[in-house]
Amino acid sequence: MKKIFIETYGCQMNVADSELVAGIITDTNHQITDDINSADVIIFNTCSVRQHAEDRVLGRIANESSRKKNKPGLKIGVIGCMAQRLGETLLNNKAIDFVVGVDQYSTLPDIIDNLDEHDHYFTEVNNSEIYEGLYPIRQNQLNAFVTIMRGCNNFCSYCIVPYTRGRERSRPLPEIIREISDAGNKGFKDITLLGQNVNSYKWQDYSFPELLKEANSIDSIRRIRFVTSHPKDLSDKLIDTMASSDKVCEHIHLAMQSGDDDVLKRMNRGYSAEHYYNLTEKLRAEMPEIAITTDIIAGFPGETENQFLNTYRYMEMIEFDYAFTFKYSPRTGTKAADFINQIPEEIRLERLQRLIELQEKITLKKYQEQIGKIKEIYVEGISKKSEDEVSGKSRDFKITVFPGDKTLIGSFVKVKITDATGWTLRGERTDIA
Ligand code: 5AD
Ligand code: SF4
Secondary structure, three states: OEEEEEHHHHHHHHHHHHHHHHHHOOOOEEEEEOOOOHEEEEEEOOOOOOHHHHHHHOOOOOOHHHHHHOOOOOOOOOOOEEHHHHHHHHHHOOEEEEEEEEOOHHHHHHHHHHHOOOOOOEEEEEEEEEEEEOOOOOOOOEEEEEOEEEEEOOOOOOOOHHHHHHOEEOHHHHHHHHHHHHHHOOOOOOOEOOOOHHHHHEOOEEEEEHHHHHHHHHOOOOEEEEOOHHHOOEEEHHHHHHOOOOOOOOOOOOOEEEHHHHHHOOOOOOOOOHHHHHHHHHHHHHOOOOOOEEEEEEEOOOOHHHHHHHHHHHHHOOOEEEEEEEEEEOOOOOOHHHHOOOOOOHHHHHHHHHHHHHHHHHHHHHHOOOOOOOOEEEEEOOOOOOOOEEEEOOOOEEEEEEOOHHOOOOOOEEEEEEEOOOOOOEEEOOOOO
């Protein structure tokens, strides 16, 4: 019996995959631990989306490998997107004992049984792997991530994901519904459906709106979210379904990436800036309380100052509740990495900085608009800053802090918003609905 510690980087898909890996490992005689000091095996579930994400993990591995001096039997493994991207070459790093790609997690128990013999790597892409019949062990008791599809067919020119995670495939609807119901029966009230592009979910005659409707009819859950949506596939039918499904929260994460048509074209995004803008208008017309969050890349190859300003202006116009802004990072093997006119680092950084400053102002304004409103908060824990306060999320995905104790964790509470700072609302309990 070995104790396994898993450290997770990257997107929510990786968080869900770590829970799946925990499930696969626990099905054998091994055990998951949340104490790295007692671990016999440390697994890093990694992200390749930007170079920075990879560098961070390599730094962490170098650090943790010093434990091997005092604990010679300790083994370190790399799984996830970096394992898929770099494969066997990772084993040149003496700190790393095994490498397992995103479609090979079923090999993990066997690898762990045989770690003392030699190094291992299994990174073959299997474009049909959906881990049927395997279930996650969830890390918290409140929010359940449910993977509805794996892989991606979009090939945005900057993105490594189609290469690391392979082709798009959807899980059977009955399995997904069973997993959501099970989670609900165990007390998880907040479900997030996960996929690289949930809008292209397809199983038999079911597409994503039908899946949402089915999920909405499950009594034991209270909130449904989903990530991530692609603007080219966000249909009117889906917007209508969101609006008419009471459990589907008023929040959508819809990556714009750029507000310039030429850049969007070279990114291979399949929509114009105006199309994106119209989608936000439609969403807000049908769901006035909806929060819209986005991803933006600054300094894509060939982006001129004027093209950058188009993005800036769309962000001013749309007023996202929050924007994840990134400096373009070339990923070997993607089309954009070979584009001429790569933008110098200092310009990418300077543009990123301008986007961050703009969005900070917009987010503050959006949050201040919430003052005076009464919001339903799902209490998720004690506030990090004060023992006398609890913290949770509103339906429109805003962290909200208010006076309370741990008995409230897991419950839904009406809170009147009294203040707003950068990304946090503050308020007080109210019994008025
Ligand atoms: N450089 C910078 N940002 C990237 N993203 C994806 N690939 C890259 C890249 N090469 C961003 C996109 C995506 C988010 C998850 O990461 O904005 O939506
Ligand atoms: Fe997630 Fe993409 Fe990072 Fe892989 S590369 S962990 S899919 S964000």
